Amino acid sequence: MSRLVAVAQGSLAGDLTGTHRSAVVIGGGQAGLAMSHCLTGRGVDHLVLERGRIANEWRDRRWDSFCLVTPNWQCELPGFPYPGTEPSGFMTRDEIVDYLSRYAASFGPPLLEEVAVTRLRVDGDGRFALTTTRGTLTADQVVVATGPYQVPLIPRIAERLPDSVTQIHSADYRNPESLPPGAVLVVGTGQSGCQIAEDLHLAGRRVHLATGSAPRVARRYRGRDVVDWLADMGYYRKSIDEFDDADAVRMRANHYVTGRGGGRDIDLRAFARQGMRLHGRLSAVGAGVVEFADDLRRNLDNADAVSESIKDSIDAFIAGRHLVAPEEPRSVPVWAPDDGPTSVDLAAEGIASVVWCTGFGRDNRWIDVPVFDGRGYPAHHRGVTTFPGLYFLGLPWQWTWGSGRFCGVAADAEHLAARIAAGPARPVEVPWIAGTPHSTSPSAAEWTAPRTVA
Template structure:
């Protein structure tokens, strides 16, 4: 956003509560890597420039990419400044009450994403005190956990990859499998992301998605870029010793109780992956592409009729909660949120003049929450901000001198 505003000559300030790129540096595990190919990293003015476009950047490479981007144009970032409250200003614009004082701005772009508060269920408090618990954002490596079995709860991208990380390290892993979909890494000679890119899936507006705006609440497909990229096949993990269960429902009397939905969840994930292959097959046939034929997936393990739905909580030494995050906009005192606390908007423009959001999943397209599509969203918003900024200046909108800084636009991210 700052890059786009800078190009348009819009005065602005970027407020960052920690440091540029800190989430990538401080809230990811050691073996974390991208799950989309490096060539999809298309920040405005800063496309991927390495020598492995079909590879997957590791955590430190991602940090270097983001921080190198910032250094390339020296954005007006104020690090170590947290926004404690954002309110409408008398007479127009906004007041940002920060740890460094008050800032006034004609317009605001909230670019904090939607993953703010780690989710841990209330029944976590019923686990034995000896069980070590942590959220995925605090997981770093298997050695961090005490000896003993590990229960990983959730099979979105984080849960599936952390379970694999522990499994490859030789830990005994119990995995509570949810309804998250999966996707194949490669099919018919190419990365599936490349096929979906050609099919225009990353450019599809949310309004054209079969689920409409409900797509914004969906869970990402699990796959990995680890060791050059591969499928994550939970059935293969089970075949090789990982212990799978259905969704974790709670803890009763020291017993972990799981839903009897493991088979359904595994089958549903497979159907999503195979349906993507159907799309690819039709695209190849329609375009007359010469691509190698590949056999379809055959399940390598299936739960038996007596598969367990309980586990003695004392049998595990650690639990890693991988069930996501909740958005927390409690600091924003602007009436733009629906009953779920989600900001209502069209392509990041809300119904409240001068208040915008950026970087949310499916903000406009599937690429919106990714390095591949953020440039398009930022360009669209920058045009809107620049247009309003010019109109505001023409009408004599007052810019109050603030304790920290005053600017026509402020980006919080």
Template sequence: MTEHHTVIVIGAGQAGLSMSWHLTRRGVDHVVLERDTIAHEWLDGRWDNFTLVTPNWQCVLPGHAYDGDDPDGFMTRDLVYDFVRRYADSFGAPVREHVAVLSVQQAPGGGYAVSTSAGAMTADQVVVAVGGYHVPSIPRLAERVPETITQIHSSRYRSAAALPPGGVLVVGTGQSGAQIAEDLHLEGRQVHLVAGSAPRVARFYRGRDCVAWLQDMGVYDVSISEHAGGLSKRESTNHYVTGRDGGRDIDLRAFALDGMRLYGRLTDVGSDGVLRFAPTLEQSLDAADAVSEGIKNDIDAYIARAGLDAPVEERYTPVWRPESEPTELDLEAAGVTSVVWAVGFRRDYRWLKVGVFDGEGHPAHTRGVTAAQGLYFLGLPWQNTWGSGRFAAVARDAEYLAEQMSPAVGARVPAAV
């Protein structure tokens, strides 16, 4: 007989486990299907020296808050993995590891038919908790890079020692690209960094972590419907900063002073192994700095409104500017032996055969609730607020969905787990 559950949750990261906690607490029959292992992306998709960029005190899952001795610090990759694994163990989450979901479609009589690597299942309701970053994105330009050059996506980067000796080209300055460039630089590699349009933020300002200020200001609580950009915020690039060594700014200008070589947007890779760039470097650096200083302006205004006593701090002054922007890089002549592509991911929902997507392939939803009865998303970037998809607000998003689901699944609420 086909196995049936009231709810099937797809994905056993922090989002799927948060939903499982609420369903367990409400006594709802469910199973969590995970194609790999619990929280594996934290271990398999991060480099050796990875740290969170948000403070540990923001790591709060339903019924499970950070309980270490460094709340203002930044957990390493292994500690985050352990944090999520311990969460699953804390309430006996019904996770089935190494079970891949092959397809989900609406069943003729209602509910959903779920085809998996372990056989067919059905469910009254399905929660898709696989995040928004599925397939590593590498541009077609990479096909023209000489075969002698090692190329990897940022999700496969582990350490400088794992790459061939020589210089490294990092393409992209989002959170991963900027931090990987820093990691390589600190290991003594000659780094060539292609700067994109990602903004940056100061780690500390006026005596506190900027995340703490933004938390107090309610920035993480503002819903996407209240933002001027509306749904376009879901395509926003996160600000680059680091939690390494207790946390600090990532200042690409300072890296340049210290020998890192910076370039504007990559436009072409010639058959001769020569890369060509648009003269956008200075513009990118200025724009990133402007965002950082704008956040400081908001913090200053908040401090003034609230009448808070906070130390005054000098504003940032650019420590370096390009005298002229490089337009070419000969990989062989420069001794570059590796390229790290840090240009993001593509969504892949081909297995979800339900009409809940817009014209660009984005899940169409309101706070995770779709137009298809009983189908929900959880853990998406900007699902509702800036913190959605991260530890900052996934607990709140999971609770909201659990409340939406409860009447339909006839949930009862026993003693709290």
């Protein structure tokens, strides 16, 4: 811990009631720390509140073998670019935690750890009042930087599984040894689902994988990491207002790929050839039997098509710029499924565990400020909400594709810091509703989600 962090904690020991700051940042992950760095640079008196420890989400909600899927060089937090020796590598979970801890130590944010915000409202004096586990403090302006994936979502269909089957969400998965012996059903083929399925598969576990509609992307193409090509092509800088279908863009699932072992493709067809059982979307559970839809072939074909379309874009970029890059043959499917729906008897297959890789939702009920749409998501433009003085940071597609990533949060934080330093402005007109539900965010009737606080 840096000396300045220690000073902040020491000077605000005990009850926070009566404390006032020009700005308060809620959340001590990469977004909150980036915000603090930018506010510090502008001389704004502020405080950062973190319900756990620095990098809490990375520390407590990632499995043991987790690593970034984007190269380390994209870690460009304000004033602290990636300091390691492997810019083309992929930091592991523990390395990410260390990176963020060293970032905090580099400038000493006024950070209080183990302080949860349970309510945010406006008091009678027009100030923001933050009720916390250590009392109530006030602020002129507030930045909510609590991350986009707060509440693990598990479908109600999970209630129909036998009690003998262990069920966990991807947020609670740590390693193959943490699950009871036997086969494992992994539900969902976003980044978490595919990587956890691979983790179990490499450990020799029998894996059944219920696929979804998430696309995939090649790790490398024509001599470079695909992320390098996409960065040069401007994809991470493209703003959301350049799209006619902004809401649909935000709802797209991330492409699955991995940084494990130096980075490689995730080819579900190859896993199938090696013994992994692939299925369509999970559709029903009853009497110890799980049923899957007749969409496995379509799911695999669509994922491959997206990957090939990205390669098409790279080819066009290379040709248009007259770049020299090695030619590379296109991927050829190594396995194809039989058509038709499938069902699996859990006991007969020895399935003892289910890992739900079904995404996360937001819970903003602790925020008593009128900035949300009918779905409970904040209306904002570049993080500036319709309520003067309240901001959000770290949302997917907050402004660009890079907004929710290490590579884009710096620009978003600096934009908000300039607004905050100027003081609360009049209500902003929001040309579009930002923060649409995560691609797996469902209706309350379909899912179970615990009540959480920031």
